[in-house]
Amino acid sequence: MTPAIEIEGLKKKYWKGKVVTTExxxxxxxxxxxxxxxxxxxxxxxxxxxxxxxLAGLGTKTEGTVxxxxxxxxxxxxxxxxxxxxxxxxxxxxxxxxxxxxxxDQAGYYGITxxxxxxxAKEILTALGLWEKRNDQAQTLSGGMKRxxxxxxxxxxxxxxxxxxxxxxxxxxxxxxxxxxxxxDLNEKGTTILLTTHYLEEAEQLCRRVAIINHGEIIxxxxxxxxxxxxxxTTVLLDTVESLTEAIMQLLRGEPLxxxxxxxxxxxxxxGGTMNEAFRKLSSVGxxxxxxxxxxxxxxxxxxxxxxxxxxxDATA
Amino acid sequence: xxxxTFVGYKTMVRKELVRIFRIWSQTLLPPVITMSLYFVVFxxxxxxxxxxxxxxxxxxxxxxGLVMMTxxxxxxxxxxxxFYFAKWQHTIDEILVSPMPSWVVIAGYVTGGVLRAFLTxxxxxxxxxxxxxxxISNIFILFAAAFLTSILFALAGIVNAIYAKSFDAISxxxxxxxxxLTYLGGVFYSISLLPPLFRHIxxxxxxxxxxxxxxxxxxxxxxxxxxxxxxxxxGFTLVMLIWVLVLFKKGAGLKK
Ligand SMILES: Nc1ncnc2c1ncn2[C@@H]1O[C@H](COP(=O)(O)OP(=O)(O)O)[C@@H](O)[C@H]1O
Ligand SMILES: [Mg+2]
Numbered sequence: 001m002t003p004a005i006e007i008e009g010l011k012k013k014y015w016k017g018k019v020v021t022t023e024x025x026x027x028x029x030x031x032x033x034x035x036x037x038x039x040x041x042x043x044x045x046x047x048x049x050x051x052x053x054x055l056a057g058l059g060t061k062t063e064g065t066v067x068x069x070x071x072x073x074x075x076x077x078x079x080x081x082x083x084x085x086x087x088x089x090x091x092x093x094x095x096x097x098x099x100x101x102x103x104x105d106q107a108g109y110y111g112i113t114x115x116x117x118x119x120x121a122k123e124i125l126t127a128l129g130l131w132e133k134r135n136d137q138a139q140t141l142s143g144g145m146k147r148x149x150x151x152x153x154x155x156x157x158x159x160x161x162x163x164x165x166x167x168x169x170x171x172x173x174x175x176x177x178x179x180x181x182x183x184x185d186l187n188e189k190g191t192t193i194l195l196t197t198h199y200l201e202e203a204e205q206l207c208r209r210v211a212i213i214n215h216g217e218i219i220x221x222x223x224x225x226x227x228x229x230x231x232x233x234t235t236v237l238l239d240t241v242e243s244l245t246e247a248i249m250q251l252l253r254g255e256p257l258x259x260x261x262x263x264x265x266x267x268x269x270x271x272g273g274t275m276n277e278a279f280r281k282l283s284s285v286g287x288x289x290x291x292x293x294x295x296x297x298x299x300x301x302x303x304x305x306x307x308x309x310x311x312x313x314d315a316t317a
Numbered sequence: 318x319x320x321x322t323f324v325g326y327k328t329m330v331r332k333e334l335v336r337i338f339r340i341w342s343q344t345l346l347p348p349v350i351t352m353s354l355y356f357v358v359f360x361x362x363x364x365x366x367x368x369x370x371x372x373x374x375x376x377x378x379x380x381x382g383l384v385m386m387t388x389x390x391x392x393x394x395x396x397x398x399x400f401y402f403a404k405w406q407h408t409i410d411e412i413l414v415s416p417m418p419s420w421v422v423i424a425g426y427v428t429g430g431v432l433r434a435f436l437t438x439x440x441x442x443x444x445x446x447x448x449x450x451x452x453i454s455n456i457f458i459l460f461a462a463a464f465l466t467s468i469l470f471a472l473a474g475i476v477n478a479i480y481a482k483s484f485d486a487i488s489x490x491x492x493x494x495x496x497x498l499t500y501l502g503g504v505f506y507s508i509s510l511l512p513p514l515f516r517h518i519x520x521x522x523x524x525x526x527x528x529x530x531x532x533x534x535x536x537x538x539x540x541x542x543x544x545x546x547x548x549x550x551x552g553f554t555l556v557m558l559i560w561v562l563v564l565f566k567k568g569a570g571l572k573k
Contacts, residue, residue: 014573050573057413059573083418092407108328109415111321153411 002070004083004161005032005055010064011090012050012216013282024050026216032194032209037187039203041303042213046197049089051213052165055194056086069160073081077164082110083152089165089196090143091146092288093153095139099130103153117156127182144175163166164195168202180206200303214307217218236275238265238282239291251285266295278317319343327418329425330432331439334410336399338435344395348387348437349444353382357449359505367373370507376449381532382504384441385466388531389499389524390491391437392430392467396474397487400426409571419565423558430471431464452534459534466527466551467571470495472557479561479570497522510542523549 010024024047040048053059055066057077062281066073068080093102100121107117118222125131128148141149147167154162164183168176185205187193197203204224211221220227237260243249244259255278258266267278273291280291281315337344356376364375402410412422445451453459455556459563481487502524503545508516519525520541530546533539539546 018380053573057572058410058413060568078416078418084414086414088410090407092410094406094408105328105332106411106415108331109325111324111416113319113324181447215534 001034003031003067004034004036005071005194005301006065006067007031007051007055008065010051010054011062012047012054012059013062015044024216025054025061028213028218029219030211031118032192032220033220034192035190035210036188036194037184037193038192038194039207039210040194040213041200041210042196043198043307046198046213047216048198048213049165050087050216052086052163052196053192056084056088056163057081058086058088063314077107082157085157085159085162087147087162087167089169091148091150093138093149095137097138098135099125099138099141099149100134102149103156107152107156108305112157120158121152121156124155126235128152144171147171148179155186155273159191161192161194164193166198167195168197168199168239171314173238176305177262189239198306212240212303212307234269235295236267237295238267238278238284238289239263239293240265241288243285244287248285252281257282261288320415321344322411322418322421322559325415325423326421326428329412329422330428333395333399333425333429334432337436341397344391344433345437345440348391349440349485352383352387352441353444356445360448370510371535371536373538374449377451377536378507378532378562379505380445380449380451381535382502382528383443385463385528385531386504387432387441388438388467388473388501389527390476391469391496392434393470393474393495394479395430395433395477396426397472397481397491398474399429399486400475400478401481401484404571406479413571416572418563421531423472423561423565426475427468427471430474430479431467434467434471452537453535454537455534457534458542462527462530462534462546462550464489465528465547465554466531469550469554469557472554498522501525501527503540516558526550533536533572 007028007030007061010025010028011023011120013020014022014024027107028051040051042048050059055068055073057073057080066080069083071080071083073080102305103121103125103185104114104117105205107121124133125134128151130141130145130148130152138146151164151167153278154164162183167183168179171179181201183193183195195202195206205222207224209221210221210227211218212227213219232275239261243262244265251258256268256270256273258268260266267275269275279289325399338368360376360379364379366377369375369378400409400542403412442451460468477487501519502522503519508519511519526546526549529541530543530550531544533543
């Protein structure tokens with residue numbers, strides 16, 4: 001089956017006059033099958049917004065190919081755009097317009113008349129808790145409501161692919177959960193979703209597949225499970241009988257052990273690492289372990305580890 | 318008609334019209350007041366002292382030029398302000414992400430400019446009737462000149478807005494280019510009254526041809542031939558159209 005999004009060797013340079021100021025994307029390739037819930041995870045400045053903007057037709061690319069539902073954005077940009085709904089990172093509606101008008105006018109740009117758009121506008125505005133606000137000016141909405149207004153606007157033409165650029169930035173926890181539920185539901189009904197986030201829990205909760213982007217390059221890609229498994233990062237907490245004095249910690253230097261509190265050590269095991277070595281070392285310095293508690297391994301740590309590893313490599317290169 | 322393209326176009330035009338009427342005190346009222354002052358001061362106080370030009374009273378002679386001045390300013394101001402504001406507020410993104418072809422987007426903005434030009438032009442004509450009476454000698458030329466000129470300046474407004482990086486940049490052209498060229502474009506006099514040197518310099522001013530074509534539509538008199546007038550208007554409109562299309566194609570000033 002044709003993938004929903006197929007990106008090959010995508011490069012993006014920002015210019016100031018004839019000088020390249022930033023190379024925001026350095027040859028990104030990604031293939032996202034239809035029906036996927038995909039997260040593009042990366043810190044600020046990684047190139048996420050640049051990539052989303054190119055996909056949505058808001059940004060130009062320097063090099064590479066982008067194919068949406070089998071349609072090249074170079075050959076037929078208008079058709080490619082018709083498959084996509086975009087929820088941008090920054091608010092970009094007119095704050096003086098009414099909520100319903102913003103959604104209905106957007107439908108118009110996609111060739112849908114007001115009469116045709118109305119029933120669905122009502123449905124999604126209701127689902128997003130905005131129907132009561134339909135006749136209010138957009139500037140009267142709270143931050144979370146503005147974000148949901150942009151989701152409604154992006155969905156009004158029933159796109160097959162939804163792009164969300166940091167959709168929950170600045171949205172409170174309660175609302176974030178309900179937004180997640182909404183997106184999960186949408187995905188289950190068949191919409192392909194690509195979201196960017198630097199919020200790891202989001203990727204972990206929502207997405208099946210994750211690509212980690214840093215400095216304009218994809219440094220890892222796979223299912224959330226694969227990513228965790230691949231790196232075999234396990235963190236365990238060790239309760240000790242002896243107090244962990246400065247002197248003992250000195251003796252443990254060089255081991256993957258961190259003092260959590262008076263009687264707790266945190267042991268991080270990388271790929272191939274075993275607990276035996278750590279235990280041997282601990283008994284050699286006279287520390288007895290009474291209990292081992294697993295912390296599991298979280299995407300957060302994988303993410304940090306990957307970025308650190310990459311940065312270290314860059315520094316030595 | 319319900320083709321997607323037409324629905325998109327209609328949506329844009331509807332938004333433009335709503336805006337023009339919502340802020341009518343900024344869009345429709347100013348030219349009416351300014352032109353009323355011109356009629357009182359130039360046409361009434363000063364004009365009454367002057368000899369008729371080409372058989373028409375001074376007031377009658379300047380009305381077509383002043384209406385044309387209104388058309389030029391209104392069409393230009395409409396696109397430059399809506400387009401620049403859309404860029405500044407990033408609402409232009411709503412249009413750029415949509416599958417509407419560029420030419421439809423351009424047509425939508427231009428139609429907004431043309432509609433505002435015709436609305437204000439019409440109001441100013443009505444007001445002028447309080448001061449004098451008008452004749453229409455060629456209604457086809459009258460409308461063709463108004464139509465072409467408003468398209469031309471609506472397109473020019475888009476070009477200005479695309480290049481503009483600040484609100485200041487959208488007032489430079491109206492203040493330092495449009496106003497002088499219009500004043501020197503034969504609105505207030507016939508260039509046949511000028512010394513030969515200035516008469517020749519005036520012929521290089523494109524606005525002269527628009528004012529004269531429009532005046533010909535009303536009064537049947539012109540300093541230049543209609544063939545030249547329509548060649549100039551058509552030529553400049555074509556150049557502007559191509560310029561706008563190229564800018565859209567490149568995404569210059571629009572896309573990141
Ligand atoms: N319009 C722009 N002009 C110049 N540089 C830009 C522009 N937009 C983004 N950048 C730069 O490109 C890099 C990637 O930015 P962006 O795509 O916004 O990253 P992210 O969304 O992951 O935070 C950053 O270094 C940023 O400063
Ligand atoms: Mg971003």
